Every structure is written in structure tokens, then in C-alpha cells.
Amino acid sequence: MIKNFIYQNPTKLIFGKDQIKRLSKEVQNFGEKVLLVYGGGSIKKNGLYEQIKNELKDFQIFELGGVEPNPRVSTARKAIEIIKENNIDFILAVGGGSTIDCTKLISAGVFYEGDAWDIVIGKYSPKKALPFGVILTLAATGSEMNSGSVITNLDTGEKLGWGSPLVYPKFSILDPVYTFTVPRNQTVNGIVDMMSHLLEQYFNKEHNPLLDTFIEGAMKTIMKYAPLALENPNDYEARSVLMLSATIALNHSLDLGVIGDWGTHRIEHAVSAVYDIPHGEGLAIIMPNWINFVISKDTDRVKEFAVNIMGMDTQNKNDIDIAKEGALKLQEFWKNIGSPVKLSEVNIEEKTLGQIADLAAKQVVGNAYSLTRDEIYQILKMAY
Template sequence: MFNFSFHNPTRIIFGREQMTQLSNLVKPFQKVLLIYGGGSIKNNGVYQQVTAALTESSFIEFSGVEPNPSFETLMRAADIVRREKIDFILAVGGGSVIDGAKFVAAAALFNGDAWDILAKGAKITEAVPLGCVLTLPATGTESNGNSVVTRYETQEKLAFSSPLVYPQFAILDPTVTYSLPPKQAANGVVDAFVHVMEQYLTYPVNAPVQDRFAEGLLLTLIEEGPKVIADPENYEVRANVMWAATMALNGLIGQGVPQDWATHMIGHEITALYGLDHAQTLAIVLPALMQQQRQQKRAKLLQYGQRVWQLQHQDEERLIDEAISHTRHFFERMGVPTRLTDYGLNAEVVDKLVEKLVQHKMVKLGEHGDITPEVSRSILQQAL
């Protein structure tokens, strides 16, 4: 196991009717920016609960954050933070809204072109404090310092990370997810599953605690994920999926172990160029990447097949084939297709995607840094 230093400052408030705690959590702040997406929170009662909790605070609303949050939209919110001297940001929504709020928190106090935070990795030295109310379990962003933003003008989807943008608190009430459309619920399960895989499916470093945590999360998502679609108002199912998605990317299972993230980097380019949902791109790329990197990931692929899918074949190559096949079938069972052609994309897109990876210096991806542009090309070709 590698050396590590782990600290997660986000306070999680989990369970039914936990929105009642919101008023005490925001009370110390004088001016709040309430940031949310397209307005679905007004249909499921979340907006009404949040605004009722903010009656003792002065707050300004900012709506319209897109499913892949737009740099242009978020900069308008950052302008409001500066102009109105906002001292706290409350994000209410799914991963895109929370990611967007993190960027706003950093951009509002950034001295210079805020795009440099994403494009050049410019250091963030201060950020507006923020908290969140999660309505869509998927990305784990509610308790980490990561954010992904899209600049539609240039068709770029880029990420940044800073400990300064960890939410101070995250309210997770599984009941608010009952009204999610099946597609969004399925995407959330796939997203969380791939987050675990990016930290787990690398190579062994004698870290059994992290491995078993990761395998437990994968099994939970495999067992509970389909139930979310079949029985959407089952509280226990929703609670288990919500907590698994948070645990998948709060930093815990990634401590002391190698990580991959090539699936995400390639997937970001598919979203930026062709508008596919984030989880759809992950479902496309991961099985193809597992096939392409089967030798580099051999030991962990065998472990994954045996422990997660309970495969017992003596023929190791067959076991790996079936582990990959089971993964693909799980995504398909969740209603998320796993081929580029399923989304109307053909071989012509491969060169464009590889060009974007090169443009963004994504030329040494994976836990070994051996996923070059040519290897990415092979992965995308296998994903057709």
C-alpha cells in the first residue's frame, strides 16, 4: 500500500426529513446564493423545503445550471457572487449543479481568467464556502473537492480539484430521489460503479481494506441498481444506492492505491463533442478499456471476476472474458447502451476524439501512463 494523507471535511446529514437541519447549517452566513438547475426541485417539493429553511437568511436564486455545467453560465453566477458580496453558496441538485457551484466558489475569488483554473490548472488560493442538498446520487461530488465544467464554445470538458471547494455539509435524503426519471437513476448507478472501478481495477498493492470496500460497493450497486428502476419508491434501495454513490468517490477507497481515470478522460471528450450523458460515455468506454488493458490489469481482473461476479473458471482468459461481459451486461440491464453505434456514432468520430485527447494533453493515461493516443484510438475502435 502506498503512503497517504486522508481528510474529508464534509459533514454528511443522511436520511428522511433531514432537510430540517438546513436552517441551522446556513444560519451563520448573511448572504446566500441558492444555485440549482432546470427547476425540477420545484416539482418534487425540495425547493419549497429549502427556501423555507432559508427564511432567516438573505438569499439570491440562480437557476439554469445545465446537466453538463456550462462555463459561460457559471461565470454569470460568479459575477453575482462578487457583485452581491455573497458569503455562502448552497447548491441544490445533482452532480452538475454541485460541480458548478464549486467552480463558482473558486472563480468568484480568482484573480485572473477563471478559465485558467480548468485549462491551465491555475492554483486556487481561496473560495467561497459552500454546502449542498443532493437530489441525484451519482458523482460523489457532494463530499469531494472535484468539479468538471464544459465550455460549449470550444467543445471542451475539463476538470479541476481543490480542497478549498469541499462542501461544508451535504444533506442526503433518499426520499427526494423517488421522482427521478428512470434514465437519470440508471445513469447514477453506472456513474458510481465506474468511479469504484477507476480506483479498484488497476494492479495489486496489498491493500485488502480498500479492495474489500470497493468490492462491497460494486456488489451493492449490482444488487440494488436494478431495483431502483423496478421499485422506485423503495426507501431502503434508494438509501443504499445514495450512500454507495457517495462512498464511491469521497476519497476513502482511493487512498494508498493506484488509480486509473482513463475511462473518464476519454468519456469527457465524447460528451464535449457529441453531447452524450456522462454515464453513457463511461458505459461505452469501460468495457472496451478493460479488453484493451487486460494484460496490464490481469491480476485485478481475475480478482474482480472471482469476488464480484463469483466466476470460478479454471481458464483464466475465459474468466476475464466473462468478467468483462458481465460488466457490459450490467450496464445494458440498467438501460445504458455500451457501444458508440448505439448512440448513432460511427468510426468517423474516433479520429476527432483522439485529436481532442491530444489537444488536452491526455497522452499518458491510466495507472501506468501507458494509454497513449494510439491506445485510446484502439479503445474507441473496440467501443464501436
């Protein structure tokens, strides 16, 4: 049964070619001093950096580059100090989900006198946040239109998710052209990420039939356009479909009245906390094995996934076989577009699987299908 819910998303989505021309108009609502936050520097190679500086020529710009693929609390701390020292009014996050996630913690941490990690672990609940906007360069996480964030702490060996209604972006500019130069492996990781977000919401106990249809359609659309974008990185239509799909996949319009499982994400966070591998790679490895494992917990739902999304034939087959074939076909799809599908492929040592299971089990793993520490370990063994 669909649960009661309230839905509100305050982020203004600005989609399409040359929408960066709106940047100055959007930023001027928040002040004159802007902190530009970005990742490894690709925006300087593709010309976006210069475009931003030109559009914001009437503003005072400060910078923090080098946000990691698994963003670290230490980086957020540096940015918070820059903002406090210079009385900055607004943050502009330019990049993918990692940059945006880090910016969300920066935004909330500015008005807290303690350590930013306290916000991530729930020790402190933000009461105020510095406004920020986004220019998206990678179709993947959906962080550009939600209030969630995932942060890594190297000192504690943890990678944890957190969120606050205060850290929705004020606006997000999505120009598919900015994804043309994204390396193939990052494009693949983004495809896996957006598909995983859809599936995490599809596997639930409430089964909103309307949203089931939306998710099934979105999954099939992504699987149609993903190979086109990989074959021709400058295919505007394919890049547009992927970019919008990633945003919709996690702006919470597809989990109305349901509670997604998110078990795969909890396990993957533990994997990448220990090994610092790309999030998309970890999801591609864990999720098909997780689906296989939960067949015994909910055969009917996995069969629906196999038939309605993966297009499995049901003729002369029992439900369990159909479900298993669906999980295998998903794994094959990700493998065919270039993702690793085994932990051994990304140099993870089998002897550390117990450590990873212990770390994952510190949180609740699985909202729809709760997993014990031993069950997590079994899934990791299946994925090795």
C-alpha cells in the same frame, strides 16, 4: 505496496429523512445572503424548492438555475458576477453532480479577477473559496463529499477535471426521498457512474488488499439494490443504499495508499466534450471495452475483477477467458438496467473517433495502464 498517504475530509454528511430541517442551522454559520444554484428546475416540480425557501425564510436568497448536465464554464461565470455584484456570503447547490461541480468552480472563481477557466486548466491555483453547502437529489458522482469538479468549455471544445482542497462542501444533506422522482434514465446513469468510480480505483498498481475487499463488496451491493430501485423508485432502503454508495465511492476513503487508473473517465470526457452525451452513458459504453483492452496489460487484476466482483466461474477456463467473461458480464448488467453499451447507440459518428482520440490524448490517460493515442482509438473502435 500501499503508498504513504494523508486523508482528511472536512465535509459534514447529514444523511436521512427530513434532514432539510437542519438547513437553516447549518447556513447561519456563514452569513445572510445565499445564492441558490440548481439545474433544470425539477426541484420546483417535486416540492424541494418550496421547502428550501421555507427553511431559509430568514435569509436573503438569490438564484441561478439552468446548470447543464455537463456544466459549462459560461454558467459559472454568470454566477460569479451575481455573487460579486450582491456581496453574497454563501452558495447552496441543490441537485446532482453537475450542479455541485459548477458550484465548486463558482466558489473558487469568486476570489479570482481573471477568467474562471484559468482555474480549470491549472493556470491559476485558488487561494480562497466562498463556502457552500449541498442538498443532493441524485445518487451518482460523489461530488457532495469530495473536492473534484469537471467543467465543459464549449468555446475550446474541452471537458476537463480539476480540484482544490478549498472546494469541499461545508455540509451535504442527503435525503434518499429526494431521489424518488429522478427519471429512470438518470437513475441508471447514476448507477453506472458510482460503479465506474469504484472500478477506476480498483484498477491500480498498489493493490491495497483491505480496500480491494471494500470495493468488491460495494460493487456487489450496488448490483443487488440497483434493480430494486429501478423496479420500485420509492423503495427507501434501495435508494438509501445507492445514495450512500455513490458518496462513499468517491469521497477518497477507497483510494487510501493507491492511485486509481481513471483512463475510462479521461476517454469519456473527450466523448462527451464532442457530443455532450450524459456522462453515465459514456462510461457504460467505454468501460467494459477498456477492461477488455487492459487484459493484455494486467490479466491477473482483470481476472480478480471477474471472479471477485462479477462472480465468474473459473472451472476449466484460462485466465484470459475468465477476464473477458467478466468484462462482458459487466456490460450485460448495464445493458439490462437500460444503459446504452455502444457508441453507435448514442448517435456518435464513426468518422469522429479519431478526433475524440486526439482530444483525449491531450491529457495523461491511465495512471495504472498508460494509453497511447492509438490505444485510445482502438478502445473507441471496440466500443462503436
